Amino acid sequence: MAIRVEAPSSFSSPTKTKYEYDVFLSFRGVDTRHTFTGLLYDALRRKGINAFIDDRKLGKGEEISPALLEAIERSRISIVVFSRNYATSKWCLDELDHIIWCKKEKKQVVMPVFYKVDPLDVQYQRNSFEKAMAALQDRFKDDLDKVRRWRSDLCEAASLSSAWLFDDGCKLGFIERIVEDARAMLPPNPLHSVDHPVGLKSRIEEVKSLLDQSHDGVCMLGIHGTGGIGKTTLAKALYNSIFCQFEGASFLFDVREASNEYRGIVRLQQLLLSEILEEKSKKFGSVDEGITKIKHRLSHKRVLLVLDDVDALEQLEQLAGGCNWFGSGSKIIITTRDKQLLSVHGVQETYEMKELNEHESLELFSWHAFHSSHPSKGFEDISARVISYAQGLPLALRVIGSNLTHKSLEEWRSILEQYDRIPDKTIHEVLKISYDCLQDNAKSIFLDVACFFKKWRSVYANEVLHTCHGGARFYFEVLIDKSLLSVDKYDCLWMHDLIQEMGREIVRREAPLNPGERSRLWHHEDVVRVLRENSGSSKIEGIMLKSPQQEKVAWSGFAFEKMSNLRILIVRNALFSTGPKHFPNNLRLLDWERYPSMTLPEDFYPENIVVLRLCRSYVRLVEPIKRLEYVTSMDFSYCEFITEVPIMSQVPNLKELIFVGCCNLIKVHDSVGYLSKLAVLTVNGCSKLKSFPREIKLASLEHLDLAFCESLDYFPNIVGKMDALNTILADNTAIEELPHSIGNLSGLQILSLNSCEGLREIPDTIFTLENLVWLLLENSRPHSRKSLKKSMQDSYPIIRSTNLKILNLENCGLLDEDLHLTVNCFRNLQELNLSGNDILSLPDCIKECAYLEKLNLDNCKRLRDIPELPPNLADIQADNCISLTRKSLSHLWSQVIHSLSHLALSF
Incomplete structure (x- = not known):
């Protein structure tokens, strides 16, 4: 039996209204300002919903202000909180009258909330509403039309299907459900657009008219024009104005540049699917597989797809090969500098982007x-x-x-x-x-970004370039002010491709015919030529070798001897015949994937290096790391010859240490446990790791990943407070117990111990962690179940106030008595996974879990009885529950129907 009930998503189509607020709150202050509406307002703001609340205390007879009426009109949703004395306020009724007008004229969404009042009292003006309206009728006997309009407004608002009723119970849970409902009705966030959209309005309307010529079929439209003319800006503005009208939408930026990366088209295909389907797309192995998945998943879906900056026919054929890939009514928009490309692909509608007048x-x-x-x-x-x-x-x-x-x-x-x-x-x-016009340092940083660091996280680029020039962050701001550089929403550096081309052309002109005399090399053919011919010079400051296809490089290994000023070295997707015999000590960034030697050159001592990454390399670490004062990041992931992490005490500023997938790593030196600035420590997938620091005192640590270290049978003791640590991943380890000192991790939010089959001791101090939100114990053995039970019993008074939201106890061998204790302890849970346990029935107290939204009972084969479920449960899974009684099945289906009707009512 498979049962799933999920809340639908909904949002309104955009209108011509320029919205300033997401939600307008209408309420009677004396009734609910401090008891309900204030809490609702705070909850909306915490979820990033821009809500308007009028905080003024009104005098008798005061008229509603034009500014307040405008606030109503500029809100997407109005939430009207009806309380006992709502109708005694002329102000409230005038608000309601304007809200109903906006609903009719502007298609505004209205959500009535009945706070301790009967909806029928509001609809038919009974009890307190009857008395209030009678008083208003006497007061406005010379304007009875106004009173009749108020009565009509109350009746209409109370009869809306989007109503919420609160009588008594958990107020906070009720508020959270309203907030989630409001958030579901809001449109997705639009793309960032230019601050000054000069000349865009008329061009948007011209392109819309071309799109509208194809109502039923799939319309492909191309926007073509020279670089820098505003094709992407127009496409973003057009996307923002119509994306809410489709079942799914995706905007793929920089297709030309992204497709030149290794497996770039495959990544674009995955991104396209994940954005349109609003789900994490599964990885696939080839472009052909991606084409099949796009056609299969999107052929019946009405979508909006923008392919930005396309320069090759293969890109169109692999991302939007034909109109039959997408459902009827879909719109595919392509921006390109090449008009002929659109013609060859059969794009019927084209729009030429003209210069500004x-x-x-x-x-x-x-x-x-x-x-x-x-x-x-x-x-x-x-x-x-x-x-x-x-x-x-x-x-x-x-x-x-x-x-x-x-x-x-x-x-x-x-x-x-x-x-x-x-x-x-x-x-x-x-x-x-x-x-x-730039200063010298700003020029150098600009050229570094243009040649190497576009799309890099600004924090990494800043750390590298700061040691080269000093004040890198200041110069970033200068470049941003000059419109030569920007930082996107992911904190990554970005510049227009024409500006990047301009920067690279400046470098090329340093020595047009001899790349070995230029300051920076980025084109893979130039790099390979210089390395093979050993034709470099001291003028070279940076090299990036990133081949679109794996490059084989035959060289002597001495090419870097002449490059005494080399600061930046990045190597990707290349196989070298031998390792380097020399590195310049001036290096700040050494990022070489598949580094071909077991050791670094003997005379290499880069005192100023900031980033050292040698992933998938032959390197071994057999000696203590030399004194490296400035290094902040080391990554030796998938280095199969590393067996030991040596003494690391000579790297005092290290922030990131990563050894993912080092399959022969056995030991991590104790000194790693005392790196005071370390924020990220990852040894994920080091299956032979047995020796890890017995104790850690890492005040700056934020993320600790020990997952899939299958031979590691202990967890380190925590020395002192470690408030910064928020995530511990220790899945699939042999850890037998957690130390009592885990209670020192006061900032911990996620603790994952899935498939720790040897875990036998869970200390009660876990439940003193006030910020713990996720606790995952899937596939732990019965003796750890007993430890968990004892820990919950020992710390029961503390647990009742815990913030734990997600608890995974799949295949933990739980019995009914364990489950009863668990539910009693964790009343604030939002998600509970009980799949694969031996329970016979759910405890009656589960109905009191007012926040619970997701419950997984899959493969509970002995489960017979299901009592009344929590009122806000929106996702129930009960696959393969083969022992459920007919009565329980009937009860479960009634709960499903109740949940569905509740969801329909709430929308």
């Missing part, structure tokens, strides 16, 4: 140069000269404007002389003027 150019330039829609006084004529250099390209207008902002008229004239000297006014030369 003179008026639009001046406005966009002014926003960046003057932070206004027009030039400042005295700058009108010179601004008109400036915009001619940008040729109507939005990117150039932003960069030029940002470069000139806050400068005097004399400085403007000086910079304009540089533009005048550009012979052919190419976009690269126009953009280069902004680069020429």
Whole structure:
């Protein structure tokens, strides 16, 4: 028997209203401000929902303000909290009247909440509402139409199917359900758009008209034009204006660049599926498999897909091969510089992106140069000269404007002389003027990002570049202010490809015919040539070898001897015939995947190195790590020849130490347990690891991963407070007991001990951890069940106030008495997994778990009786429960129907 009840998702289609708030709260202050509505407001804000609440105390006879009416109109949802004295307030009724008007005219969602009042009292104005309306009728006997309208509003609001009724019980649980309901009705977050969308509105309408010509079938539309003209900006704005109208949507940025990465198309296919289906996509092995999955999963789904910056036919064939890949009504939008590409792929509808006209150019330039829609006084004529250099390209207008902002008229004239000297006014030369105005350190950092660090986490790039130039974060801000660099929502560095091309062209021109004389090498053919021919020089500061296909490099190993100033070395997807005989000590970043030697060169002592990554390499660590003052990250994942982590006490600033999948690692030196700045320690998948620090005193540690260390049979003792540690993963280990000192981990949120079959001791101090949210004990043996039971009994008074939300006890051999104690202890659970246990019945007290939303009973083959279930259960799984009585089945189905009707009512 398989039963699942899940809450549906819903959101309203966008209207022309410019929304300022997600939720407007209407309530009677004297009734609920401090007892209910205030708590609801706080809960909405905690979930990131922008709610409006009017906190003013109103005087008698005060009229509702126009600002409040506007707040109602600019809210997507209105939550009306009906309480005993709601109708005694003319203010509340005027709010309600405007809310009902917005529902009819603006399609606003209205959610009535009946707080300790009968909905029929509101609908038919009985009891307290009858008295209140009678008093208002006497008070407004000269305006009875207003009273009749109020009565109609009350009746309409009370009859809405989206109503919530609270009589008594768990107030916080009730509030959380309302919040989740509101969040489900809100549209997904739009993509970040430009601050000043000059000229976009008319272009959006033109493209929409082309899309609307195909109502029933699948419409493929191409937006083409030169680089920097705003194709991506238009596509994002268009996406934001229509994505809510589809069953799923995906915007794939930088298809050209992403597809050049190793397995890039496969990753794009996975991302496409995960975004449209709103689920984590399973990995697949080939492009062909990805094509099959896209066609199978999306052929009956109405989707919106944007493929940004496509430059090859194969990319279209592998991501959106034909209209039959997608359901009827789908829209596929492609941006490209190559119009012919669209024709070859059979794209019928095309839109050519034109440059901004003179008026639009001046406005966009002014926003960046003057932070206004027009030039400042005295700058009108010179601004008109400036915009001619940008040729109507939005990117150039932003960069030029940002470069000139806050400068005097004399400085403007000086910079304009540089533009005048550009012979052919190419976009690269126009953009280069902004680069020429930078300080030397800012120039160097700009070139490093353009050549190596685009899409890197800014924190990593900052740490590396800070040791090279100092003040890297300051120069990042300078580049951002100049519109040469940005940081995306994932805290990754990003720059427009034209700006990146401009930076790389600056480097190429250092020595057009001899890459060994350039400061930076990034093109794999240039890198391989320099290494094979040993033609490098001291001018080289950085090398990145990233081949689209695995490259075999035959070289002598001496190529780095001439590169005394090499700071950055990144090697990916390449196999070298021999290891390097020398490394320059000036290195700050050494990131070499499949490093071909067992040791680093003997004379290599990089005192200033920040990042050392030698994943999937032949390297062995047989001696203590040398004194490395500045290193913050070491990663030796999948190095099969490493058997021991040596003494690490000479790396005082280490923040990240990773040994994932080192299958022959046996010992981690005790010194690792005392690295005061270590934040991440990972030995996941080191199946032979037996010796780990017996005690750890790691004040900065945030993440400890021991999972799949199958030979490790103990957990380290915690010395002192370790407040920063929030995650411990110790699945599939041989750990037999946890130390009592685990109670020192006051910040711990996730503790995963799945498949620890030898676990026999679970200390009661676990349940003193106030921040613990996840506790996962799947597949532990019966003797650990007894320990768990004893720990819960010993700390029962503390457990009752725990914040634990997710508890996995799958295949833990639980009996009825264990389950009764568990449910009694953890009343605040949201998810409970009891799959595969030997229970005969669920305890009656489970109905009191007011927060419980998910319950898994799969493979509980002895389970016979199911009592009344919690009221907010939205996901019930009971597959292969073969012993359920007919009465229990009937009861379970009634619970399912109740849950479904509750969910339908709540929407």
